Amino acid sequence: MHDLRAIRENPEAFDRGLGRRGLSPVSSSVLDLDARRRAAQTQLQEMQARRNEAAKDIGVAKREGRDAQPILDEMARLKERMPQVEEEERALGVELDALLAGLPNIPGDDVPDGRDETENKEVRRWGEPRPIANPKQHFELGEALGLMDFEAAARMSGARFTVLKGGLARMERALADFMLDIHTSEHGYTEVSPPLMVRDTALFGTGQLPKFEEDLFHTSPSDHYLIPTSEVPLTNLVNDQIVAAEELPLRVTALTPCFRAEAGSAGRDTRGMIRQHQFWKVEMVSITTPDQSEAEHQRMTRCAETILERLGLPYRTVALCTGDMGFSSRKTYDLEVWLPGQNTYREISSCSNCGDFQARRMKARCRPKGEKQTQFVHTLNGSGVAVGRCLIAVMENYQQPDGSILVPEALRPYMRGVERISL
Incomplete structure (x- = not known):
């Protein structure tokens, strides 16, 4: 398996290494999936944080005698949306892992180049x-x-x-x-x-x-x-x-x-x-x-x-x-x-x-x-x-x-x- 951090830091080197094996560049596909998965992860974390915060807001609103229904409605929307984001993050992770799992190791610098x-x-x-x-x-x-x-x-x-x-x-x-x-x-x-x-x-x-x-x-x-x-x-x-x-x-x-x-x-x-x-x-x-x-x-x-x-x-x-x-x-x-x-x-x-x-x-x-x-x-x-x-x-x-x-x-x-x- 490949180091995602290394691909992020130097995608050109990764593509050159695969190119020495006769393979086409794939770093753009890897990084696209990685970025989309991380975005989904960030979104999910933000939704989880807002859910926790909203739960506290509901308690405060009730103690102060304010209408808590808008917050409850927001909680319901979060509850409906979060499983979708979780599935999106999971699917992107599976797709990224499958892509990386099918890519061979990068040749060492001292390995001779050749076709066969x-x-x-x-x-x-x-x-x-x-x-x-x-x-x-x-x-x-x-x-x-x-x-x-x-x-x-x-x-x-x-x-x-x-x-x-x-x-x-x-x-x-x-x-x-x-x-x-x-x-x-x-x-x-x-x-x-x-x-x-x-x-x-x-x-x-x-x-x-x-x-x-x-x-x-x-x-x-x-x-x-x-x-x-x-x-x-x-x-x-x-x-x-x-x-x-x-x-x-x-x-x-x-x-x-x-x-x-x-x-x-x-x-x-x-x-x-x-x-x-x-x-x-x-x-x-x-x-x-x-x-x-x-x-x-x-x-x-x-x-x-x-x-x-x-x-x-x-x-x-x-x-x-x-x-x-x-x-x-x-x-x-x-x-x-x-x-x-x-x-x-x-x-x-x-x-x-x-x-x-x-x-x-x-x-x-x-x-x-x-x-x-x-x-x-x-x-x-x-x-x-x-x-x-x-x-x-x-x-x-x-x-x-x-x-x-x-x-x-x-x-x-x-x-x-x-x-x-x-x-």
């Missing part, structure tokens, strides 16, 4: 892709091993689902354990097991609602939503809370399944596990004071990079341009892992600093020690990393000429010493 992913800026690159003769894609490798069954998944669930078996199912579990162990024992994150279903208020807080409802799975009759990412419950741990500033940063991580309708992705990545309705992800979330968030963003991104380096997976880090950033983000780094089967880099982690955008929607604040005044926290989230895509990357980068897959050394203790997955 083709204008993202590479920040750094790690590792050299291994030379592989005639590399296969992960689904070719998995099906040849008999350990990846898309047909069975389609029979029971439809498209964009996968059944993993044997060594690949074990490797998926091993990868998740490996990631969690590093984040909790080395990176200072606390592991959390959160709910997988949340109310609409939680999704509003992190920015998925109301704009992206078509991407969510909704349950009936309980009226819950399946989480699209554990960013939602982890960030909402501080919703409607005032946290002591000295307790920040708060760092939490979780392994959960994620559920996404993938609306609008028809024809994209139709084969394999790249784009699924259900997938596992290790998520990192940090809650910080405003002055900590930039350093925390760099730290979080480095935590995700460490996972790929330990697994020996070549990757590059890119700064997303204004046209490719997520709705709630003010600045995002994507990690793109090398996939030999596709001969390209593909996203495997996205680390975002949301500033106070989500905190305003969640009413999440912190209070510095010894002060009465509170301030909105800053929230950050990042994949640490997407488990299914990491499995894909391991399969493709460690494939052997005979169709087997070597297990990265760092993962072997989690595979009980298994060094190779083969027929």
Whole structure:
């Protein structure tokens, strides 16, 4: 959510920020609704004050033996008009909140301008892709091993689902354990097991609602939503809370399944596990004071990079341009892992600093020690990393000429010493 006071003080800056995302100016509409709502509020306050004053005037008139009927008539008119003004103020507030709720976060000053992913800026690159003769894609490798069954998944669930078996199912579990162990024992994150279903208020807080409802799975009759990412419950741990500033940063991580309708992705990545309705992800979330968030963003991104380096997976880090950033983000780094089967880099982690955008929607604040005044926290989230895509990357980068897959050394203790997955 956006700071109305900041929009009032500098509407041109607000419109410039939205313009960097390719959106038209809206400050005039925001300020018009705001002015009309405040005028209604003022009118209502004046009417309430006059009603209280008139009640006293009636008592005085009766004590002095004067005719109180004109005042009673005025009271009757106020009583009739006040509900109308109250409804007008309420309706304007709803309209203003809806307008603001649909507007994305303003990009940071250091975010590169651009229309789409083709204008993202590479920040750094790690590792050299291994030379592989005639590399296969992960689904070719998995099906040849008999350990990846898309047909069975389609029979029971439809498209964009996968059944993993044997060594690949074990490797998926091993990868998740490996990631969690590093984040909790080395990176200072606390592991959390959160709910997988949340109310609409939680999704509003992190920015998925109301704009992206078509991407969510909704349950009936309980009226819950399946989480699209554990960013939602982890960030909402501080919703409607005032946290002591000295307790920040708060760092939490979780392994959960994620559920996404993938609306609008028809024809994209139709084969394999790249784009699924259900997938596992290790998520990192940090809650910080405003002055900590930039350093925390760099730290979080480095935590995700460490996972790929330990697994020996070549990757590059890119700064997303204004046209490719997520709705709630003010600045995002994507990690793109090398996939030999596709001969390209593909996203495997996205680390975002949301500033106070989500905190305003969640009413999440912190209070510095010894002060009465509170301030909105800053929230950050990042994949640490997407488990299914990491499995894909391991399969493709460690494939052997005979169709087997070597297990990265760092993962072997989690595979009980298994060094190779083969027929």
